Amino acid sequence: MEQRKEEKNKYSIIIPTYNERLNIALIVYLIFKHVRDVEFEIIVVDDGSPDGTQDVVKQLQQVYGEDCILLRPRPKKLGLGTAYIHGLKHASGNFVVIMDADLSHHPKYLPSFIKKQLETGASIVTGTRYAQGGGVHGWNLMRKLTSRGANVLAQTLLWPGVSDLTGSFRLYKKSVLEDIITSVVSKGYVFQMEMIVRASRKGYHIEEVPITFVDRVFGSSKLGGSEIVEYLKGVAYLLVTT
Amino acid sequence: MWTELCFSYLITCPMKHVVKIMALLVAISSIWVGLLQTSIIPHSHTWLLPIYFVVSLGCYGLLMVGIGLMRFPTCPQEALLLQQDIIEAKEFLKQKGIDVGSD
Numbered sequence: 001m002e003q004r005k006e007e008k009n010k011y012s013i014i015i016p017t018y019n020e021r022l023n024i025a026l027i028v029y030l031i032f033k034h035v036r037d038v039e040f041e042i043i044v045v046d047d048g049s050p051d052g053t054q055d056v057v058k059q060l061q062q063v064y065g066e067d068c069i070l071l072r073p074r075p076k077k078l079g080l081g082t083a084y085i086h087g088l089k090h091a092s093g094n095f096v097v098i099m100d101a102d103l104s105h106h107p108k109y110l111p112s113f114i115k116k117q118l119e120t121g122a123s124i125v126t127g128t129r130y131a132q133g134g135g136v137h138g139w140n141l142m143r144k145l146t147s148r149g150a151n152v153l154a155q156t157l158l159w160p161g162v163s164d165l166t167g168s169f170r171l172y173k174k175s176v177l178e179d180i181i182t183s184v185v186s187k188g189y190v191f192q193m194e195m196i197v198r199a200s201r202k203g204y205h206i207e208e209v210p211i212t213f214v215d216r217v218f219g220s221s222k223l224g225g226s227e228i229v230e231y232l233k234g235v236a237y238l239l240v241t242t
Numbered sequence: 243m244w245t246e247l248c249f250s251y252l253i254t255c256p257m258k259h260v261v262k263i264m265a266l267l268v269a270i271s272s273i274w275v276g277l278l279q280t281s282i283i284p285h286s287h288t289w290l291l292p293i294y295f296v297v298s299l300g301c302y303g304l305l306m307v308g309i310g311l312m313r314f315p316t317c318p319q320e321a322l323l324l325q326q327d328i329i330e331a332k333e334f335l336k337q338k339g340i341d342v343g344s345d
Contacts, residue, residue: 135317148310
């Protein structure tokens with residue numbers, strides 16, 4: 001074990017963006033503020049934002065260095081799953097963190113992800129909003145109700161072994177992420193659920209850390225009728241394929 | 243005997259999850275059929291057991307959602323902390339001359 005510790009861990013933080021000009025700058029600042037004493041790189045996968053997100057990232061590269069912030073854009077919006085695969089191709093770390101750019105995931109939790117992984121040797125550390133110390137801000141009663149209902153349904157039918165299936169703030173061993181991401185076909189909310197359920201079925205060691213989730217753009221994560229249908233289809237799909 | 247075998251198979255054998263759940267349902271119904279045949283409890287009661295099962299499953303779901311809602315963890319203080327962080331970050335970005343727009 002001592003020998004293993006000598007090998008320096010490196011964390012590649014993949015952030016998909018689309019029109020996140022302000023948020024990407026804030027998040028990069030906060031990552032550099034909170035993540036200390038570990039080697040890391042930020043990989044911004046921008047899907048051709050028209051608002052100049054890429055220009056801001058280039059300016060950030062001037063401040064923090066081009067080897068710490070990688071801009072790996074794609075020509076147009078191509079979906080979240082493929083954004084992670086795209087970022088993964090350029091990741092040089094042995095660990096990969098995926099998080100949202102909209103600041104609903106606060107970089108101050110990154111050290112607790114890293115610490116949890118080091119303590120437990122887990123293959124995946126996933127952020128949970130529903131454990132002690134976690135929480136959500138900015139959801140109305142309807143949003144909370146659908147969230148709880150969706151969670152109870154998935155817990156009862158899928159027995160995933162994690163409390164927050166649709167959260168997308170996670171740390172993966174790079175090899176593990178590469179292994180599961182190729183077999184995931186879902187999109188949107190279901191994508192995150194499929195990732196963690198497949199990982200759980202494959203027997204990977206999954207740990208959880210509490211995170212808080214601040215929905216700043218009110219109702220941005222609103223669940224409409226079509227999302228609920230997609231979710232139910234996702235649960236059914238996971239029932240028969242995993 | 244058979245149900246025991248089923249359970250041990252459930253625990254050890256990797257299979258599609260829907261099969262696991264079906265196996266569980268088959269196990270439960272086999273117990274039910276067993277009860278029907280041995281008439282340990284009166285038949286009139288045994289016939290109602292599936293209904294009780296479905297109703298209690300529904301109650302469990304509603305109860306879990308209810309408890310989840312009542313104990314839904316919220317974090318209003320985090321929103322305030324985030325606002326402070328954003329002000330701090332904007333200050334820094336301004337110093338460095340990074341134009342992030344006014345929004």
